[in-house]
Every structure is written in structure tokens, then in C-alpha cells.
Amino acid sequence: MSKNKTPKPDYSLFVSRVDFFVFGLAGALYFLSFSLGDKLGHVYKVGGIVIASFVFAVACYLSYANTFGAKRARDIIVRELSPKLKGDEIVLDVGTGSGLILIGLAKLLNNGGKAHGVDIWETERDRERKILDRSLKTPKLTLKNAEIEGVADRVQLLGGDPRNVPYPNDYFDVCCCADLAHHLSKGSLDRTIIQMVRVTKNGGLLVIHDFWHMERTKKLLKKFGMEIEKIVSSSPILPISRCIIARKPVDGLTTQTGEILSKKSKQKPPIELASLSKEEEESLKRHFAEIEREKEK
Missing domain, CATH: 1.10.287 (Helix Hairpins)
Structure with a gap:
């Protein structure tokens, strides 16, 4: 047998x-x-x-x-955050995909913490674009992975645009984004980072990993008042693949950009730079409606 x-x-x-x-x-x-x-x-x-x-x-x-680089990035992020977390934090993974980083973070939250994942998930219509017969990155797949890894009770998923993260100000202890920047234009990257800074608590950590736009990312974080704590090279092949760890000041952001984030983000839309066109909003609504229909099947 x-x-x-x-x-x-x-x-x-x-x-x-x-x-x-x-x-x-x-x-x-x-x-x-x-x-x-x-x-x-x-x-x-x-x-x-x-x-x-x-x-x-x-x-x-x-x-x-x-492939191997994605797992190495996960291991580095987990290694760097492990001594900084107590296990009861609320963390966010932007651009969750199939949950590689999200689940790695969830394993650190063994004291009542919660790991939230936000993404524009793939649907069946995306299958025809794939060359290999690989799984679609859907909420179902991510939740299944979390269940296999034993952290399903610590994970919560939400459909949303990284350029307009659907969470309130100062909500997360840690905000993480891995290997998303190279998929974004400079404008979309700026909006995504602004959103990540906005939803991170004062004194909280912001972690970004990628091999593209990293100098721009570092400059943006400094411009937005974040304190760069550490930059770690994550590739034995090329040093351009890096992990940036930044902290939001305990007293909040005091720069002009910080004032914009703390005051204007209370209005609607949360941040002017992150607002979407009507066409983009309608497209996202249709996309998320399709995701909900697939969940019910």
C-alpha cells in the first residue's frame, strides 16, 4: 500500500x-x-x-x-524581522500572490498576531497568458497554502490595488512588499510606497525587496520621512537585488510629505496621488466581482 x-x-x-x-x-x-x-x-x-x-x-x-531568488528573499525578510517581532503584531503583505512572503510572516505571529494580504488576484481569464501550466495566483490557492503550512487562522486576504491600499491610516505594525516594484511604473511605485507609509503605524517597520527601482525606493522612503535601518543584498549573483528595512518615526512624520500623509489621507480619496481614474475603478470592480464569483464555485 x-x-x-x-x-x-x-x-x-x-x-x-x-x-x-x-x-x-x-x-x-x-x-x-x-x-x-x-x-x-x-x-x-x-x-x-x-x-x-x-x-x-x-x-x-x-x-x-x-524561482530560487523568491525563496531567498522570503528567508531574508523572515530572518531580519524575526528578532524585531513579539508575535502579536498586525502585518501587511502588499502584492501577496500565492502567499510565499505572507505565510513566512504569519509563521512569526505565534502570539495572536494577524497577517493581511492584499493583491489584484488572477482569475481564469489570466490562464491563457501563461506559457507553463502553472497554478493561478488566486485567494483560494493562497488560503490552501496557508492551511498546508498550518497558519490559515493567522491569515486574512483582501482584493485591492496596491496604489490605493484599502486600510485606514496607522494600522499595521509591519508593512512588507516583495518583488512587486519591477512590475510597476515609476508613478505606480510612488503611489504604492505612499500607501505603505500611510498604513504603517508610527514606530512601525516597512520592508521592500526587489532588484528594480531600489535606489528610487530608498530616496522616496527618505523623502517621506522614513528612517532607513538596514539594506541587505539578497542575491549572491548581483548586488542590485536588495531588501530595504525602514522605520516610521515614533513621533510620526514631520516632513511636508508627512503632513500630507497624515492630514489629507483622512479625506476621501485617502491620498490624491493614489486616486484612480473612473475607467480603472470600473475595471477593478469587474475584476474583483469575477474573483468573488470564482470563490463561490
Whole structure:
């Protein structure tokens, strides 16, 4: 008789379609370099090979970041936060996805704490965009992973736009966002960081991990009055992948930006920069309605 296998969480850590495209681009450049290099000249051939090698290295790094790099980021965030938490905190994970970071945080909350996750979840319509037959990042998948990991009672999920986080001011002890920045434009990143600063309590921690926009992220956090406590490199391959840990001053934000966050955010919409167009709001409403319908199935 075969023994029942213990179920494992599915965090959907696979090479993305962007990675496949970059690998394909590198292959095409190699082909052109070798096939046309002799006709165009030695310099062009060597130059083409160098460029193709660079593109291939980028593809390898992106693949690493989407698989092993994601787990390494989780481990670093958990390691850095573990001595700072008592276990009764309320934490937020922005851009939760399948729950890799959220569940890692929830495991630290063994004294009545709660881990909230917010995301624009995937629906069945997103399946056709996936090259590999991997699981959709839905609330169902995330909750199933939390149950397998034994922290389902510490996790709460909510559909929402990171640029307009649906929580009140000064609500969370820790606000975390991992590997979301490279999916955002500069404007969307600015709005997301403003929202994270807004919902973090005075004296609370804000943690951001990514390999893109990190210098901009650091400057924005300082501009918004946050105190940078630590910057940790999370990649043995390239130092651009970093984890920034910042703390909101105990006395609150005193900069001009801080005054905007504390006063204007009490009005509606919470922050002017984070407001969405009517088209975006309608699109999000339809998206979340579809998610609710899928939950009922």
C-alpha cells in the first residue's frame, strides 16, 4: 500500500514568459552573430556574441529571481524581522500572490498576531497568458497554502490595488512588499510606497525587496520621512537585488510629505496621488466581482 503523501504548498515559482522571451532573444542574437559575423567582419561577430551573452545572463538572472531568488528573499525578510517581532503584531503583505512572503510572516505571529494580504488576484481569464501550466495566483490557492503550512487562522486576504491600499491610516505594525516594484511604473511605485507609509503605524517597520527601482525606493522612503535601518543584498549573483528595512518615526512624520500623509489621507480619496481614474475603478470592480464569483464555485 502506498502511503499518503504530505501535500506541499504551491507558490507558483516558475520561469515567466518574459524570461522565455529574453532567452529567445539571446538565442537569436547568438544565431545572427555566428551566421552573419563572418560576412560582416570579426568585430561585428565578437560584438554580437558579447551582447548575446549579456542578454543570456539577464535571462538567467530573471529566471533565478522568479524561482530560487523568491525563496531567498522570503528567508531574508523572515530572518531580519524575526528578532524585531513579539508575535502579536498586525502585518501587511502588499502584492501577496500565492502567499510565499505572507505565510513566512504569519509563521512569526505565534502570539495572536494577524497577517493581511492584499493583491489584484488572477482569475481564469489570466490562464491563457501563461506559457507553463502553472497554478493561478488566486485567494483560494493562497488560503490552501496557508492551511498546508498550518497558519490559515493567522491569515486574512483582501482584493485591492496596491496604489490605493484599502486600510485606514496607522494600522499595521509591519508593512512588507516583495518583488512587486519591477512590475510597476515609476508613478505606480510612488503611489504604492505612499500607501505603505500611510498604513504603517508610527514606530512601525516597512520592508521592500526587489532588484528594480531600489535606489528610487530608498530616496522616496527618505523623502517621506522614513528612517532607513538596514539594506541587505539578497542575491549572491548581483548586488542590485536588495531588501530595504525602514522605520516610521515614533513621533510620526514631520516632513511636508508627512503632513500630507497624515492630514489629507483622512479625506476621501485617502491620498490624491493614489486616486484612480473612473475607467480603472470600473475595471477593478469587474475584476474583483469575477474573483468573488470564482470563490463561490
